[in-house]
Amino acid sequence: MYDAGKVIIGLIVFLVLITFPTWYNVATGKATYVPELEKAVRGDHCVADTTYMKAKHMDLLNQWRDMVVRQDKRIYVAADGTKYNMSLSGTCLDCHADKTKFCDRCHAYMDVNPYCWECHIDPKEYK
Amino acid sequence: MIEKALHGDKRYWTWVTFLILVMGVGVLAYLKQFNEGLGVTGMSRDVTWGLYIAQFTFMVGVAASAVMVVLPYYLHNFKEFGRITILGEFLAIASVIMCMTFIFVDMGQPFRIVNVFIYATPHSMMFWDTIALGGYLVLNILISRVTLDAERKSIAPPGWIKPFIILSIPWAISIHTVTAFLYAGLAARPFWMTAILAPRFLASAFASGPALLILVCLLIRRLTGFDAGEKAINKLAVIVTYAMSINVFFVLMEVFTAVYSSMPEHTSHFEYLFFGLNGKNALVPWMWASEILAALTLILLLNPKTRRRTNTLAVACVAVFASIWIDKGMGMVVTGFIPNPLGQVMEYTPTFIEILITLGVYAMGILIVTGLYKVALSVKKTQHPEAWKRSVGTDLEQVEA
Amino acid sequence: MCVDRRKFLQLAGLTALGVAAQPIRLLGQEDSLPADTSLIGREEHPLTAKRWAMAIDLRKCLKDEGCNDCVVACNKTHNIPQFGNRKDEVKWIWKEHFESAFVDQENDFVEETVKHSNLPLFCNHCDNPPCVRVCPTQATWKREEDGIVMMDWHRCIGCRYCMAACPYGSRSFNWRNPRPFIEKINPDFPTRMRGVVEKCTFCQKRLSEGLLPACVVACKEKAMIFGDLEDPESDVRKLLQERFSIRRKPVLGTQPEIYYLV
Numbered sequence: 001m002y003d004a005g006k007v008i009i010g011l012i013v014f015l016v017l018i019t020f021p022t023w024y025n026v027a028t029g030k031a032t033y034v035p036e037l038e039k040a041v042r043g044d045h046c047v048a049d050t051t052y053m054k055a056k057h058m059d060l061l062n063q064w065r066d067m068v069v070r071q072d073k074r075i076y077v078a079a080d081g082t083k084y085n086m087s088l089s090g091t092c093l094d095c096h097a098d099k100t101k102f103c104d105r106c107h108a109y110m111d112v113n114p115y116c117w118e119c120h121i122d123p124k125e126y127k
Numbered sequence: 128m129i130e131k132a133l134h135g136d137k138r139y140w141t142w143v144t145f146l147i148l149v150m151g152v153g154v155l156a157y158l159k160q161f162n163e164g165l166g167v168t169g170m171s172r173d174v175t176w177g178l179y180i181a182q183f184t185f186m187v188g189v190a191a192s193a194v195m196v197v198l199p200y201y202l203h204n205f206k207e208f209g210r211i212t213i214l215g216e217f218l219a220i221a222s223v224i225m226c227m228t229f230i231f232v233d234m235g236q237p238f239r240i241v242n243v244f245i246y247a248t249p250h251s252m253m254f255w256d257t258i259a260l261g262g263y264l265v266l267n268i269l270i271s272r273v274t275l276d277a278e279r280k281s282i283a284p285p286g287w288i289k290p291f292i293i294l295s296i297p298w299a300i301s302i303h304t305v306t307a308f309l310y311a312g313l314a315a316r317p318f319w320m321t322a323i324l325a326p327r328f329l330a331s332a333f334a335s336g337p338a339l340l341i342l343v344c345l346l347i348r349r350l351t352g353f354d355a356g357e358k359a360i361n362k363l364a365v366i367v368t369y370a371m372s373i374n375v376f377f378v379l380m381e382v383f384t385a386v387y388s389s390m391p392e393h394t395s396h397f398e399y400l401f402f403g404l405n406g407k408n409a410l411v412p413w414m415w416a417s418e419i420l421a422a423l424t425l426i427l428l429l430n431p432k433t434r435r436r437t438n439t440l441a442v443a444c445v446a447v448f449a450s451i452w453i454d455k456g457m458g459m460v461v462t463g464f465i466p467n468p469l470g471q472v473m474e475y476t477p478t479f480i481e482i483l484i485t486l487g488v489y490a491m492g493i494l495i496v497t498g499l500y501k502v503a504l505s506v507k508k509t510q511h512p513e514a515w516k517r518s519v520g521t522d523l524e525q526v527e528a
Numbered sequence: 529m530c531v532d533r534r535k536f537l538q539l540a541g542l543t544a545l546g547v548a549a550q551p552i553r554l555l556g557q558e559d560s561l562p563a564d565t566s567l568i569g570r571e572e573h574p575l576t577a578k579r580w581a582m583a584i585d586l587r588k589c590l591k592d593e594g595c596n597d598c599v600v601a602c603n604k605t606h607n608i609p610q611f612g613n614r615k616d617e618v619k620w621i622w623k624e625h626f627e628s629a630f631v632d633q634e635n636d637f638v639e640e641t642v643k644h645s646n647l648p649l650f651c652n653h654c655d656n657p658p659c660v661r662v663c664p665t666q667a668t669w670k671r672e673e674d675g676i677v678m679m680d681w682h683r684c685i686g687c688r689y690c691m692a693a694c695p696y697g698s699r700s701f702n703w704r705n706p707r708p709f710i711e712k713i714n715p716d717f718p719t720r721m722r723g724v725v726e727k728c729t730f731c732q733k734r735l736s737e738g739l740l741p742a743c744v745v746a747c748k749e750k751a752m753i754f755g756d757l758e759d760p761e762s763d764v765r766k767l768l769q770e771r772f773s774i775r776r777k778p779v780l781g782t783q784p785e786i787y788y789l790v
Contacts, residue, residue, distance in 0.1 A: 163705075172691075175701060246666050
């Protein structure tokens with residue numbers, strides 16, 4: 001290989017730079033940070049169990065969206081038999097009243113910017 | 128072969144830098160539009176399609192016009208087009224990419240474009256338009272790559288490419304037909320709902336596209352010494368003549384049916400275009416200019432002496448391109464909305480941001496053409512030295528890869 | 529290993545394409561909800577019909593020329609933004625001059641009260657809607673169960689093809705973010721975002737909750753009669769049998785479901 005020394009040093013520098021976020025966070029202890037979510041103001045369980053909701057709440061919301069908008073079906077029957085209205089503002093935010101202390105905490109940490117709120121109204125702001 | 132586009136003389140790089148700068152300005156303007164919404168354009172509740180869609184419609188025509196060099200060469204063995212089929216195909220590639228970009232900048236939610244494919248809707252002409260344009264782009268990339276590669280290696284192209292080339296001929300017709308179908312099926316817009324719209328689109332495409340190709344070939348001859356050949360240029364000029372004559376005939380047909388029927392839903396649009404309606408007459412000078420230019424082109428093209436002389440041919444081609452650009456790129460789309468379905472006249476003027484974005488897209492297209500032509504001409508330089516004029520002052524060595 | 533630059537680039541490109549195309553595997557593979565989806569149902573007491581239609585009794589409507597109650601009610605209920613200029617305006621229902629509403633009449637000698645009148649216009653919820661035919665994503669579609677031409681603002685790509693196809697000018701586009709331009713937000717109905725088309729939905733949400741459309745309820749003269757045309761006993765059907773009605777641009781074959789009783 002021509003210029004083997006330069007190439008290998010260059011590769012090492014590249015690897016160090018590209019893995020910067022990972023090793024920097026571990027080194028400064030930021031890797032242990034976990035966002036703190038406020039508990040719901042109402043009720044003791046969600047429309048589905050926490051493990052499911054943590055991983056798949058977007059899936060649930062997407063299917064709710066299609067049922068409500070495209071099939072005009074609004075009543076969801078959870079696994080335990082409770083009936084809920086399939087509504088982000090009306091049901092989800094009824095219990096998780098302050099989205100800045102719930103939804104936004106994880107979203108900000110993960111740098112996820114769902115645009116639900118451009119249309120769906122946060123009841124806290126407009127009651 | 129792409130690396131051939133990365134070597135060039137000072138002239139080449141100055142031109143490329145200029146195009147990139149225009150593109151950059153276009154991107155910045157688009158960011159403003161993306162952040163604030165399409166309200167920064169001149170479009171309104173009444174005129175919902177404007178400059179972007181009009182340019183899309185015009186460039187689909189230029190893209191389809193590649194068939195006018197492909198068909199004679201591959202179906203009829205017209206060898207004289209051998210030097211320029213690749214130029215036509217590369218122009219088609221750049222045009223289709225411009226079309227797709229114009230659509231992208233016009234959409235209210237551009238990142239939802241995948242919805243058109245996930246929720247495919249066969250009864251919508253827009254769905255078929257995306258299929259047709261996408262397929263045409265793939266076809267042209269494949270064909271141009273394989274044929275140019277074969278030329279570079281001094282061998283004949285592989286036999287399996289022939290069916291694709293033949294397919295590209297009806298496909299080219301179909302892209303502009305389906306674009307015409309977008310307009311021609313709408314009962315709400317009597318200005319567009321005419322059976323002659325697709326034939327008109329094709330005729331104007333086959334006039335403006337080859338006219339552009341002639342101008343580009345003349346320019347290349349001046350800049351690099353590559354000669355497309357007298358016979359090829361003359362044949363292209365004949366094609367432009369026939370197509371422009373048919374186009375003018377079609378326009379007159381439209382005017383006749385509208386005016387003679389004296390149905391207000393038809394006459395009102397032509398009245399707006401040529402005389403103004405309710406005091407609104409922004410397009411009137413443009414339309415008359417377009418018709419005068421069209422008449423000029425017929426005078427210059429129908430006369431063999433002026434058609435064969437390079438300088439008069441160049442003037443005629445510029446006039447063809449300008450006349451059809453005004454007709455399709457300014458008059459056709461916007462006038463479908465004026466007057467609106469309630470008979471009201473709301474005019475449309477593109478805004479500064481809109482024009483900057485449009486220029487940026489055009490700069491991108493011209494950049495693609497520049498790069499691709501550099502590649503093509505570099506290959507031809509080594510393979511076909513007889514095509515190059517040894518004119519004084521042309522730095523031919525710089526063109527080589 | 530003899531890979532030249534060209535082959536390397538081709539291989540790298542194909543690999544990148546393959547990696548980028550992975551999300552395609554997830555298409556159509558929606559995870560099922562952690563519940564019995566067959567139990568998902570409608571609200572308890574919705575208003576239903578086979579074919580919703582509306583008759584507007586112009587004799588009653590034109591009693592008060594300056595009345596805008598239907599427009600105000602719709603705007604409040606659905607968070608319609610007020611941009612204040614003709615270019616950007618969003619309107620689901622509005623009052624329009626008779627000559628513009630019925631532009632194909634071309635009649636100079638219309639009866640005086642009607643001739644100078646302003647009447648409410650909105651989406652006709654056509655039986656044969658051209659807007660539905662052209663939408664490339666089915667973001668607007670005609671509901672089979674009751675004939676309402678609906679909007680899905682999650683799916684709309686903002687191409688505005690439906691606006692070009694509508695012969696009645698019923699549709700509006702959000703040229704800008706509407707939120708700052710809404711006078712008073714009604715938290716019971718979402719706003720829309722910039723870049724999507726919107727129009728009257730026959731108050732589909734209210735109907736599913738058992739309520740009549742907002743404009744119908746707001747009209748103080750009770751000039752807007754809303755009902756099921758497939759039901760021979762409905763008010764709208766009976767009224768259409770007693771009184772002569774006109775529809776906008778019937779010759780286009782759209783079969784509009786808004787009938788104006790002259």
